Amino acid sequence: MKKQITIAGFGGQGVMSIGKSLVEAAVDENLHATWVPSYGPEMRGGTANCEVVLSDEPVGSPVFTYPTELIAMNRPSLHKFEDMVQPGGTIFVNSSIIGDKVQRTDVKAVYVPCDTIADELGNKKVSNMVMLGAYIAATGALKTETIKEMLVHMFTGPKAKLVDLNMEALERGKACIES
Amino acid sequence: MDTTVEKELWKGNEAVAEAAIRAGCKCFFGYPITPQNEIPEYMSAHLPEAGGVFIQSESELAAINMVYGAAASGVRAMTSSSSPGISLKQEGISAMCSGELPGVVVNMMRGGPGLGTIQPSQCDYFQATRGGGNGDYRTIVLAPCDIQEAVDMTQEAFDLADIYRMPVMILGDGMIGQMMEPIVWHDIPKRELPSKDWCASGRKGRDHSNFITSLRIDAPDSEEFNRHLEAKYKTIAEKETRWVEKDTDGCEIIIAAYGTPSRIALSAAEELEAKGIKVGLFRPQTVWPFPSERLAELAAQPSVKAILVVEMSLGQMVEDVQLAVKGAKPVRFYGRVGGMVPSVEEIAEEAEKILQEVR
Numbered sequence: 001m002k003k004q005i006t007i008a009g010f011g012g013q014g015v016m017s018i019g020k021s022l023v024e025a026a027v028d029e030n031l032h033a034t035w036v037p038s039y040g041p042e043m044r045g046g047t048a049n050c051e052v053v054l055s056d057e058p059v060g061s062p063v064f065t066y067p068t069e070l071i072a073m074n075r076p077s078l079h080k081f082e083d084m085v086q087p088g089g090t091i092f093v094n095s096s097i098i099g100d101k102v103q104r105t106d107v108k109a110v111y112v113p114c115d116t117i118a119d120e121l122g123n124k125k126v127s128n129m130v131m132l133g134a135y136i137a138a139t140g141a142l143k144t145e146t147i148k149e150m151l152v153h154m155f156t157g158p159k160a161k162l163v164d165l166n167m168e169a170l171e172r173g174k175a176c177i178e179s
Numbered sequence: 180m181d182t183t184v185e186k187e188l189w190k191g192n193e194a195v196a197e198a199a200i201r202a203g204c205k206c207f208f209g210y211p212i213t214p215q216n217e218i219p220e221y222m223s224a225h226l227p228e229a230g231g232v233f234i235q236s237e238s239e240l241a242a243i244n245m246v247y248g249a250a251a252s253g254v255r256a257m258t259s260s261s262s263p264g265i266s267l268k269q270e271g272i273s274a275m276c277s278g279e280l281p282g283v284v285v286n287m288m289r290g291g292p293g294l295g296t297i298q299p300s301q302c303d304y305f306q307a308t309r310g311g312g313n314g315d316y317r318t319i320v321l322a323p324c325d326i327q328e329a330v331d332m333t334q335e336a337f338d339l340a341d342i343y344r345m346p347v348m349i350l351g352d353g354m355i356g357q358m359m360e361p362i363v364w365h366d367i368p369k370r371e372l373p374s375k376d377w378c379a380s381g382r383k384g385r386d387h388s389n390f391i392t393s394l395r396i397d398a399p400d401s402e403e404f405n406r407h408l409e410a411k412y413k414t415i416a417e418k419e420t421r422w423v424e425k426d427t428d429g430c431e432i433i434i435a436a437y438g439t440p441s442r443i444a445l446s447a448a449e450e451l452e453a454k455g456i457k458v459g460l461f462r463p464q465t466v467w468p469f470p471s472e473r474l475a476e477l478a479a480q481p482s483v484k485a486i487l488v489v490e491m492s493l494g495q496m497v498e499d500v501q502l503a504v505k506g507a508k509p510v511r512f513y514g515r516v517g518g519m520v521p522s523v524e525e526i527a528e529e530a531e532k533i534l535q536e537v538r
Contacts, residue, residue: 020188020359023188023359023360023361024188027186027187027188027361030186032360032361033188033360033361034358034359034360035358035359035360036354036357036358037357037358039213039214039297039298039353039357059360059442060442060443060445060446060449060523061442061443061445061446061447061523062354062358062360062439062442063354063443063520063522064522064523065522065523065524
């Protein structure tokens with residue numbers, strides 16, 4: 001198994017966190033993993049992206065030209081990276097704010113209304129967890145249980161109340177794929 | 180994969196800082212610059228907890244001279260920066276070589292020249308391996324290719340600095356500083372360390388005062404001291420030269436790279452091998468001393484048609500490769516600059532192109 005995932009969106013959408021969560025969970029599952037952020041001269045509301053590699057072999061290059069999957073949290077990200085996705089790969093689209101459809105026919109397109117679901121859950125910040133749930137359900141790259149255990153470790157003390165919310169977001173994302 | 184050891188996810192810069200604390204670093208002095216800011220940030224939070232001192236200095240020049248002072252008093256001290264900041268520290272590094280003071284300097288290189296860009300680069304190879312300051316001096320330069328190695332090398336750097344009484348540089352790049360990956364904390368082999376009976380930490384009943392200086396105004400004395408450094412550097416070249424090679428036996432082309440490009444070259448080699456091309460990888464772990472002898476041996480193999488050097492520079496390490504190979508085989512270069520990172524595809528394509536030309 002080798003996944004090369006590009007995750008992109010506006011700064012503040014939790015793009016980096018999706019990547020970190022994937023890598024953290026991959027390490028818990030004894031996979032090899034790398035996370036490389038874009039750290040250009042970014043501005044608030046600008047674009048942010050990270051590159052994640054998950055593999056059962058040691059990772060050579062932590063950067064890549066052609067992702068196996070693209071997670072596009074906003075419209076500019078879809079346009080910027082759509083053409084780079086490997087044929088047979090998957091593009092995940094945050095369909096709450098991206099009205100466009102994936103133009104390519106040689107990749108799978110998965111539309112997840114992340115922001116809409118997050119709003120229904122009462123906290124827009126968990127939009128990224130909805131997408132993460134959709135990603136692991138669609139790819140089977142990681143176990144949901146590992147992500148859940150990670151959330152328990154991540155949110156402790158006064159933040160412990162966020163565990164349930166994040167888990168619900170994860171489940172709602174999964175449900176988008178399974179339904 | 181081995182599941183018996185606990186893997187932890189670390190960001191490169193933070194891991195380097197933690198490694199230094201674990202190695203007994205007691206003083207950190209630095210001035211902020213991207214892409215290495217997580218080193219001083221981590222140090223500011225955790226070094227005092229470990230009984231150490233963190234100072235955000237007023238300038239890079241102050242930081243390196245604080246390292247000089249702390250090292251002279253016998254404690255383990257370090258500074259970190261990125262390219263333009265390391266330039267400012269050259270005077271102090273030269274002085275530390277002359278004062279024979281141990282210390283660790285981390286350079287997470289970014290694009291240059293001048294203020295350049297904050298993206299990853301390897302454009303300070305010449306500065307690191309030739310000495311960016313004045314005088315006939317060397318620093319041991321360790322070049323990690325991933326976070327595990329950055330951690331291991333940082334811990335070892337303090338030992339090397341103490342053993343040889345000189346600054347040791349960790350030459351990373353912005354990518355290694357900014358990325359995250361799992362590592363294992365393990366004890367590095369302990370080296371036998373000489374006593375610091377030379378340090379200026381109070382006379383304490385000794386019959387003489389220790390005097391640390393970088394000024395030797397009398398020419399014969401100065402020459403003698405330079406000869407002493409020469410002998411020391413020769414010993415280091417004999418004992419501390421390190422590299423890693425992969426599939427070099429009977430290979431058709433050698434790709435030589437250090438740091439991040441060496442990882443990208445590893446993936447490129449996999450692509451080339453799938454096409455039936457035998458690729459050997461040669462990765463210096465010390466770029467000074469440079470593993471010239473071994474590279475010359477490998478290049479001399481009849482099977483080797485060419486050597487491709489890949490760097491994030493306009494071509495700096497390639498000169499060391501040429502000096503090592505001495506014209507025995509064609510040495511070619513591929514580089515990306517200004518913060519751009521070579522891709523797996525570019526390296527593979529370049530290797531194929533070279534082989535078509537030289538076959």
